[in-house]
Amino acid sequence: MGMIKLLKPYRKMILWLIGFTLIGNAANLVIPKIISHGIDAYSAGNYVLNTILIQFLIAVGVIFLFSVLQTVVQTYASEKVGFDLRKQLSDKISKQSYAFVLKANPSKLLTNLTSDMDAVKMFVSNGVSSIVSSLFMIVGTSVFLLVINWKLALLVLLLIPSVGFSFYFILKKLRVQFVRSREVVDWLNKVINESILGAAIIRVINSQQTEYQKFLKASGEARDVGISIVTLFATLIPLITFFANLATLTILVLGGHLVISGNLSLGDFAAFNSYVTLLVFPIIVIGFISNMMAQASASYERIELVLNAEETADTGTIEKVLDGDIELKDVSVFYDDKPALKEVSFRVKAGSRTAVIGPTAAGKTQLLYLLTGLIKPNNGQILFDGTDVNDYNKETFQNQIGFVFQDSVMFNMTLRENIAFSETVTDESLSKAIETAELKDFIDTLPARLDTMVSERGTSLSGGQKQRIMLARALALNPKILLLDDFTARVDSQTEQRILNNVQQNYPDLTLISVTQKISPVRDFDQIILLMEGEVVASGRHETLRATSPEYVQIYESQKSTSHYEVSHDVEAG
The missing domain is CATH 1.20.1560.10 (ABC transporter type 1, transmembrane domain)
Incomplete structure (x- = not known):
């Protein structure tokens, strides 16, 4: 039944195919009778070669013609x-x-x-x-x-x-x-x-x-x-x-x-x-x-x-420009009945910078996937500018969200095509994104510059270069909200700080949420959220968390002892 259903829209073509096939086969069925008449005529002594030969050639010709037509159609x-x-x-x-x-x-x-x-x-x-x-x-x-x-x-x-x-x-x-x-x-x-x-x-x-x-x-x-x-x-x-x-x-x-x-x-x-x-x-x-x-x-x-799989229903109709306010209310995500996020609640103001820190498997990446609409929560509500995320038109909404994945995704195309991945990207926004991501000096060293081909999966690029290309790709869309998933893990501290400063200077109204394991680059952010085992343990500014959260202090001290940057910064501050 499944195959019949598949062929139903092509019934006219299939009928032509069947017709050509049947005509060729009908001619094939006639050949033994022609041979039979020839043998009996020869045995009776009234054999006419020309007649038998003409009949045979006509049958063979019909078979050849309709076999060709059958092959073309099929x-x-x-x-x-x-x-x-x-x-x-x-x-x-x-x-x-x-x-x-x-x-x-x-x-x-x-x-x-x-x-x-x-x-x-x-x-x-x-x-x-x-x-x-x-x-x-x-x-x-x-x-x-x-x-x-x-x-x-x-x-x-x-x-x-x-x-x-x-x-x-x-x-x-x-x-x-x-x-x-x-x-x-x-x-x-x-x-x-x-x-x-x-x-x-x-x-x-x-x-x-x-x-x-x-x-x-x-x-x-x-x-x-x-x-x-x-x-x-x-x-x-x-x-x-x-x-x-x-x-x-x-x-x-x-x-x-x-x-x-x-x-x-x-x-x-x-x-x-x-x-x-x-x-x-x-x-x-x-x-x-x-x-x-x-x-x-x-x-x-x-x-x-x-x-036949049920499609993810896109019932949203709102197509407005986002301001960037975000609120999560008791959001939970489960995988095979195991919680990845448990009743997470927090607010992010438009134009602010928020960091989400925590150990491995804390649920940080799942949180970003929720904010981009890649996955849906099992419980709770996600609001953008006070409106449920499901009420927004998916395409309009996602065009305003920039997401830099933890794993770099490179395509076997030119650098220009890898960064300007959307048709809406202008030369001006492309240039601005490249400068913000600290890519200009690197691109200028390439013989073909932006027209340089990127090898499959970006094997010819370093980890830091790929991460910065990913950032430029996200910024080239001029998003209202930028989500960073540990994107500077492969970038040195100085470059990381310059990039964050560039983002703040070149995109002043941008709402930034950065998932990271390092406190030093985000200590001056408007809000730091500590996520552990899928739960929000603490939130606030750096100074507040140092005074109120033992878990935050423990992470901060462990990083401080291994970071020359943190030591020198504390000496200067003292």
């Missing part, structure tokens, strides 16, 4: 279906939330867009015409066999139900294996992706053998499932061959007897034998196509799961 149809389906899938994924992508598993989505899509395209390209052709040929040859000699035909045709039962039994098991094979491919893609992306760290910690064993396990599972599929499928061909040989034996024994006794002409015997051959071939084709059909059906079911 190729176009498969590419059209593949293009449209890939577009639908891509659009669906792009409209879904970040949480959906994580839950659906990026490796599985990649398989949906590649291997699953190829299986569906292959079925449209070869499966549809082959099924129609095979069924038509089976019915057509059966009719001609019955016309020539119905008694002999019945003996041959009785073998078809046996073949059909064998198909049903084997295909039922094949389908289960094909579903399992796609799951294994998802797993294998994930292992390969992690091994390639983590190649550097794998070699540094000398864990190649561990990763190799993970790959072998996934690859071995894929091999075992593949062997199970091939083993099941391999039993089809011997079965068909057995029944075909049985039919041939029946024809030779009984058909030969009928020719000798004069109840069947030599031409009809030759035609009968040719039709049996034509009958066997489509049965073999159905065997191959059944494999393709089972695979395509399993693949399309997986694609349908994504296409």
Whole structure:
């Protein structure tokens, strides 16, 4: 049913394909009769070569012409279906939330867009015409066999139900294996992706053998499932061959007897034998196509799961310019019933600078994901300028939020394209963002400057350079709110301080929220929020927290003892 639903919008194209296929097959069915008439005419002594030859050439010409047309249409149809389906899938994924992508598993989505899509395209390209052709040929040859000699035909045709039962039994098991094979491919893609992306760290910690064993396990599972599929499928061909040989034996024994006794002409015997051959071939084709059909059906079911997934409803309609006021009211986020954030509440004034500090796994990054709308809270409310975040139009809202991720995301494009990632970025805002992120001197040293190509995943750039490019990308949009996720972790203290000063000077009305583990760069911020184990432990200015929060003092003192900057600053202050 799923595949029929897929092909429904392309019914006109499919009808043309079926029409060309049937005309070519009809001509194919005529050839044995032409040969039969030729043999009988020759035996009777009234053989006319030119007539037989012309009839034969016309039939062959029709087969050639409509086979070409069939190939053109089926190729176009498969590419059209593949293009449209890939577009639908891509659009669906792009409209879904970040949480959906994580839950659906990026490796599985990649398989949906590649291997699953190829299986569906292959079925449209070869499966549809082959099924129609095979069924038509089976019915057509059966009719001609019955016309020539119905008694002999019945003996041959009785073998078809046996073949059909064998198909049903084997295909039922094949389908289960094909579903399992796609799951294994998802797993294998994930292992390969992690091994390639983590190649550097794998070699540094000398864990190649561990990763190799993970790959072998996934690859071995894929091999075992593949062997199970091939083993099941391999039993089809011997079965068909057995029944075909049985039919041939029946024809030779009984058909030969009928020719000798004069109840069947030599031409009809030759035609009968040719039709049996034509009958066997489509049965073999159905065997191959059944494999393709089972695979395509399993693949399309997986694609349908994504296409039919409930979309994240964007019910917001407000499209106003943000001032930058932010308030969280008892916000909680859970992952598998484990709290990442627990009843978090705080306020951020427009144009202010707020730092969120805390140890690893405190829930700092999840907090930023909430503020960008990438994930939704399980409980609580998030307000921007006093309005619930869900009431804003998603596109308008996110265009006003700049987010610098902790992990740098670089694309294999020019520096200009990596920074001016949106079409709304002007040359003026681009230049301002580059200066603010302290990138101008670095770009000026490059031969092609902003037109320099960035290598895949930015491997030719240092960690600090990538982080500053990420910051420039966020600032180029002239956001009202800027969220920084430990973005200066790979930048030295002096550059970090200059960047923060640049942001304050060049974007004075910007609301800044910076997640960091270092207190020194943010000690003069308007508000510092201490987050530990998903809870707000304390909040206030640096001096207030030093006087009221033992947890803050402990973190501050531990950093102070290892920071020359902090020591020198305290001496100057004293």
